[in-house]
Amino acid sequence: xxxxxxxxxDVRPKLFFILLLVLETGVNGTLCALxxxxxxxxxxxxxxxxxxxxxxxGGTMRMRAAQRYLVYGLVSLxxxxxxxFLLAFKSGQNSFDFDLTNTVNLVKAISFTGFWLxxxxxxxxxxxxxxxxxxxxxxxxxxxxxxxxxxSVLTKLGAYGMIRIALGAFPTGAGRFGFVLAVLAxxxxxxxxxxxxxxxxxxxxxxxxxxxxxxxxxxxxAVGQAIALNGAVLxxxxxxxxxxxxxxxxxxxxxRARTRDIRRLGGLAWQAPRLAALWIAGGFTAIGxxxxxxxxxxxxxxxxxxxxxxxxxxLVMIGMLLNTGxxxxxxQRVFFGPAREAFARVRDATTxxxxxxxxxxxxxxxLGVFPGRLLPxxxxxxxxxVSRINGG
Amino acid sequence: xxxxxxHAAHAILAQTNPTIPTNPANPTAPATTPTGPEFPTVLLxxxxxxxxxCALIILFLPERTRxxxxxxxxxxxxxxxxxxxxxVGGLNFQMGQEFSxxxxxxxxxxxxxxxxxxxxxxxxxxxxxxxxxxxxxPSPSPWRRxxxxxxx
Numbered sequence: 001x002x003x004x005x006x007x008x009x010d011v012r013p014k015l016f017f018i019l020l021l022v023l024e025t026g027v028n029g030t031l032c033a034l035x036x037x038x039x040x041x042x043x044x045x046x047x048x049x050x051x052x053x054x055x056x057x058g059g060t061m062r063m064r065a066a067q068r069y070l071v072y073g074l075v076s077l078x079x080x081x082x083x084x085f086l087l088a089f090k091s092g093q094n095s096f097d098f099d100l101t102n103t104v105n106l107v108k109a110i111s112f113t114g115f116w117l118x119x120x121x122x123x124x125x126x127x128x129x130x131x132x133x134x135x136x137x138x139x140x141x142x143x144x145x146x147x148x149x150x151x152s153v154l155t156k157l158g159a160y161g162m163i164r165i166a167l168g169a170f171p172t173g174a175g176r177f178g179f180v181l182a183v184l185a186x187x188x189x190x191x192x193x194x195x196x197x198x199x200x201x202x203x204x205x206x207x208x209x210x211x212x213x214x215x216x217x218x219x220x221x222a223v224g225q226a227i228a229l230n231g232a233v234l235x236x237x238x239x240x241x242x243x244x245x246x247x248x249x250x251x252x253x254x255x256r257a258r259t260r261d262i263r264r265l266g267g268l269a270w271q272a273p274r275l276a277a278l279w280i281a282g283g284f285t286a287i288g289x290x291x292x293x294x295x296x297x298x299x300x301x302x303x304x305x306x307x308x309x310x311x312x313x314x315l316v317m318i319g320m321l322l323n324t325g326x327x328x329x330x331x332q333r334v335f336f337g338p339a340r341e342a343f344a345r346v347r348d349a350t351t352x353x354x355x356x357x358x359x360x361x362x363x364x365x366x367l368g369v370f371p372g373r374l375l376p377x378x379x380x381x382x383x384x385x386v387s388r389i390n391g392g
Numbered sequence: 393x394x395x396x397x398x399h400a401a402h403a404i405l406a407q408t409n410p411t412i413p414t415n416p417a418n419p420t421a422p423a424t425t426p427t428g429p430e431f432p433t434v435l436l437x438x439x440x441x442x443x444x445x446c447a448l449i450i451l452f453l454p455e456r457t458r459x460x461x462x463x464x465x466x467x468x469x470x471x472x473x474x475x476x477x478x479x480v481g482g483l484n485f486q487m488g489q490e491f492s493x494x495x496x497x498x499x500x501x502x503x504x505x506x507x508x509x510x511x512x513x514x515x516x517x518x519x520x521x522x523x524x525x526x527x528x529x530p531s532p533s534p535w536r537r538x539x540x541x542x543x544x
Contacts, residue, residue, distance in 0.1 A: 003472045007465055014455040017468030021447035028440045028475055037505070037512035042440075088510045095511045377486055380497075 002145040004356040005248050009143070011057065019049040023149065030157055036084035036096035039165075043080060046154065047073040050138075050146070057143040065137035072124050072134040079121035080161075086114050087169055102169050102388065108176075115173025118166040119181075125158030126214050128184050129191045136195070139207035144251025147203065151210045152244035156236045159217045163232065163385065167224060171389040174224055181222035182312035188215025189319025196326040202250045202260040205330050206243060209286065212323040213239045219309070219316050220301050224389045228304025229382045230375060231297050234367070237374075238285055238293035241364040245282030245357055249275060252353060253334065256346045262333050270339040274349040281361040283331055285368075287324040293367035433498045436516035439478040446471025482518060 006016060022045065029042030047070060055066035088096050091104040106114065120131075127135045135155060139147045167174045174181075192212025196205045213235070220232035252275060253268065254260040269276035281292075288294030298320070305313045349357070367374065450467050454460045482498055497517040505512040 003465075003469045010461070012455075013461050013468075014450060014453065014464050017464055017471070018447045018450050020468060021443040021450070021471045024443040024472060024475065025440060025447070028443065032436045032440055032516040032518065034499075034501075034515035034517045035504070035513045038514060085510075094509055095513070097511070097513045097515060099515075373487060377483070 001244065001248070001356045001360065002149050004352065005145040005148060005251070006143070007352060009057070009145075016053065016057065019053050020145075020149075023049040023053070027153055027157065031160065034098045036087065036098070036101070036165075038096075039161075040077065040081055040084060043157075043161075044077050046157075047077070050150070050154065053146045053149075054138055054142045057146060059141045059143075061137070062141045065134075065141035068134045069138050072131070076121045076124040079117050079124075083114050083117035083121065083165070083169075086110065086117065090114075098168075106170070106172065108172060111170050111172040112176065113173075115166055115170035115177065118170060119162065119173075119177075122158045122161040122166055123184075126155060126162065126218065127158065127211065128215070128218060129188045129211070132188075132191075132211050135210065136204065136207045139210065139247065140201060140203045144248050144254075147251070148244050148247045151207065151247050152240040155210060155214055156240055159214065159221075159232065159236050162218075162221050163229060163382075167221060167229075168385045168388060171224075171385075174221070175389060178222045178224060179309070179312075181218055182309045185215045185219040185222060186312055186315045186319065188212065188218060189316050189323065191215075193319055193322040193326060196323065196330075200262045202253065202262055202265070202330070202334065203247070205262070205326065206246045206250060209246075209323055209327055210239070210243055212319060213243070213286065216298070216301060216316060216320060219305050219312060222312070223305040223308045224386065225304045225308060226379065226382050226386045228301050228308075229386065230378050231300030231302075231304060233378045233382065234371060234374070235294065235297035235301055237367060238288070238297045238364060241360050241367075242282050242285030242287075242292070242294060245278060245360050245364075246286065248353075248357060249279050249282060252349070257343055262330060265334045265343075266337045267335070267339040268343055268346060269335040271343055271346040272348040274354065276335040278349065278357050278361060279331060279335060281364065283327050285361075285364040287327055288320075291365065291368045293364045293371070295368055296371040433500060435478060435482055435498045436500055436518060439475045439482070440516070442474040442478070443471045446474070486518065 002020060003017070006013075006020070009016060026042045026045030026049070029045065030039060033039040033042055051066050051070045051073070054069055055062055058065060084096060087101045087106075088094065090106060090110045091101045093100040093104060095101060124131045124134070135150065138150045142150060189212045192208045192210075192215065195208035195211065199205060199208070217232045217235060220228040220235075223229075250260060253265070256272070257265060257268070259265065285292040285294050288298040302313055302317060305316075446467055450464055450471075453464050453467065455464055486497070499517040500515065502514040503511070504514040
């Protein structure tokens with residue numbers, strides 16, 4: 001999708017596509033690796049391409065955003081390596097292999113230290129308040145395809161690592177500090193809401209909404225139950241699709257209207273009904289409207305988390321409702337209201353844009369209607385982690 | 393379409409026969425206890441490194457004219473589509489396995505760094521391995537309450 005969204009980019013296309021493909025290698029390697037060293041190598045592989053893509057093709061404040069991304073990324077990598085070495089040395093297996101190190105009973109102090117190191121590494125990427133500033137800047141200042149990758153792919157790797165490593169390798173620490181994680185999830189959802197309300201930049205609204213949504217995933221990590229974690233994995237996919245569409249569409253709107261200031265936008269649905277329909281589909285996926293992927297995911301996640309952390313779940317649900325309100329308000333302000341003279345010549349979605357946006361909406365709808373097709377595969381991975389948490 | 397993808401995935405399978413390394417602490421014992429059928433594959437290696445291969449090809453393509461830039465874009469798109477096809481094909485195959493009770497995860501395992509005190513392996517799998525860590529089965533109920541005091 002990012003490759004198609006960058007199709008019209010005529011500034012150094014060769015470098016852009018090389019960096020995009022190296023980044024894709026890093027992402028795929030991270031998701032497939034079953035060895036801490038291999039995982040860390042591919043985790044590190046994502047840093048430089050993303051830094052360069054933000055720094056070269058970004059907006060006016062791109063260098064600050066790129067540098068902030070790099071610094072946070074390097075700190076995350078250092079923390080990840082520290083937790084990996086701690087696990088390899090202290091597990092007594094002398095190996096980075098997940099299968100060997102994740103079977104060892106660590107003493108509490110080591111498990112707690114390892115958990116916090118791994119948690120901090122992935123909390124940067126998720127992101128968790130107060131480590132979220134790099135993501136807001138990166139999504140706001142990048143070109144739309146890169147912002148799409150940051151908000152839809154890179155943040156999900158943080159959630160993946162948190163579930164796979166922070167929970168899977170250090171279950172004692174995860175169990176002990178679940179309440180702290182739940183509090184961070186509550187803060188994250190409300191922080192996302194307040195940030196989105198307080199800005200008139202369309203891209204920044206989406207970035208803060210990403211912060212709110214990812215905090216819900218953190219709630220599932222805090223709970224550590226199979227149904228909540230299944231919901232969290234599904235939510236990551238739904239959010240990747242929904243927010244990805246919104247980020248790409250925000251780029252299209254900025255390209256057409258020459259602004260992304262929400263106060264100056266309005267009535268675009270009259271001139272661009274297809275863009276409005278796609279925005280609605282993306283927004284509905286992100287906020288979890290029934291029949292879209294987000295609904296099944298949030299239903300599972302909140303059902304699972306309610307049994308363990310009732311108040312935290314209720315507060316996060318309130319925070320999510322507020323985030324939903326902000327996204328709907330943004331939809332109303334950007335696309336509805338009276339048609340404006342300034343946007344009388346705004347073009348609707350082109351064939352190329354429909355070619356990469358309609359499949360995203362289609363997959364979001366398909367996952368919403370048939371989530372059960374994918375859940376057995378997700379559950380297979382989740383159960384092995386949950387059995388560790390439950391003392392198996 | 394999905395049948396074609398599955399056939400493509402099958403064509404990639406069964407190219408190698410990866411060896412499962414032994415446990416460094418006890419060389420005679422296998423490192424893992426395979427729980428599913430052995431299924432030699434290079435699917436995940438192909439999935440991960442096909443993008444890198446396309447990036448290397450693009451590195452040697454010129455970008456002076458519009459046609460040349462167009463070729464770079466097409467190559468870039470190919471580099472993103474190939475892993476997608478592998479993913480969809482593998483996922484389709486896995487879905488069939490899940491519904492028939494199998495647990496194939498296209499696992500590959502080779503020794504990578506073994507000359508240092510700590511060993512690293514080249515290990516890929518498409519899902520978390522089924523639980524190999526416990527003599528007790530996973531919790532039967534996903535609704536089981538979180539146990540903050542649980543020790544491992």
